Amino acid sequence: MITLTDVSKTFTLHNQGSAVIAVIDKANLTVAPGECVALTGASGAGKSTLMRMIYGNYLTQSGSIRIGDVDLVQAQPRDVIALRRAKLGYVSQFLRVVPRVPTLDVVAEPLRVLGIPAPAAQDRARALLTQLNIPQRLWGLSPTTFSGGEQQRVNIARGFAHPYPALLLDEPTASLDPHNREIVLSLIADAKARGAAIIGIFHDAEARDSICDREIDVGAFTPQAVA
Numbered sequence: 001m002i003t004l005t006d007v008s009k010t011f012t013l014h015n016q017g018s019a020v021i022a023v024i025d026k027a028n029l030t031v032a033p034g035e036c037v038a039l040t041g042a043s044g045a046g047k048s049t050l051m052r053m054i055y056g057n058y059l060t061q062s063g064s065i066r067i068g069d070v071d072l073v074q075a076q077p078r079d080v081i082a083l084r085r086a087k088l089g090y091v092s093q094f095l096r097v098v099p100r101v102p103t104l105d106v107v108a109e110p111l112r113v114l115g116i117p118a119p120a121a122q123d124r125a126r127a128l129l130t131q132l133n134i135p136q137r138l139w140g141l142s143p144t145t146f147s148g149g150e151q152q153r154v155n156i157a158r159g160f161a162h163p164y165p166a167l168l169l170d171e172p173t174a175s176l177d178p179h180n181r182e183i184v185l186s187l188i189a190d191a192k193a194r195g196a197a198i199i200g201i202f203h204d205a206e207a208r209d210s211i212c213d214r215e216i217d218v219g220a221f222t223p224q225a226v227a
């Protein structure tokens with residue numbers, strides 16, 4: 001479902017004499033439907049960079065990143081948008097929302113943009129918010145003033161509202177208490193069971209060991225330093 005072939009990335013620092021930093025060199029990986037793969041490696045190895053490349057936020061210099069039958073490296077912007085709507089979900093560590101939109105609509109929105117009618121989309125949003133222990137009194141409020149853990153759970157509810165066949169998770173359990181952490185792990189397990197291909201960054205080793213089928217050390221893709 002997710003296949004990276006010879007993927008490389010350099011950053012050019014235009015404000016620092018156009019210095020070029022090579023971060024990823026010829027990364028190859030495949031994630032099958034129903035599989036959860038953890039990206040591991042030392043701080044600075046390139047985990048977040050690789051994740052942003054797979055979502056299409058960072059440009060990839062060479063190689064291909066296939067999500068189903070779409071190559072993100074070659075895709076036109078409108079194809080990337082269509083892919084993100086229907087096929088490729090991303091749960092980042094932090095919630096970014098339009099101010100004043102109520103939590104229930106924030107969670108239902110990924111379904112609404114796919115044409116699901118409001119009542120069905122909101123039913124799904126209510127079920128997820130209940131499962132993730134967001135009190136009902138908060139559902140009509142914007143999540144902008146919520147606590148860090150509440151915002152993270154709203155973000156997770158939103159990310160799991162639509163059954164994306166491919167899912168990227170950046171530290172999905174980072175600010176959570178043990179009970180809510182278990183709930184998030186069960187959502188990930190459900191997504192695997194329905195056949196989602198998942199790539200995640202988990203600094204929480206226990207969570208990683210319990211949910212991931214394999215680990216890929218991104219350090220293996222770090223370019224060799226030139227002496």
Ligand SMILES: Nc1ncnc2c1ncn2[C@@H]1O[C@H](COP(=O)(O)OP(=O)(O)OP(=O)(O)O)[C@@H](O)[C@H]1O
Nearest residue numbers: 011021023041042043044045046047048049050218
């Ligand atoms: N936008 C950018 N511009 C320039 N360099 C960048 C940029 N983003 C990341 N880098 C560099 O790429 C390298 C990899 O960074 P990245 O954030 O992907 O590492 P990481 O493995 O996710 O680290 P951590 O575990 O500390 O979050 C670092 O050397 C970083 O300085």
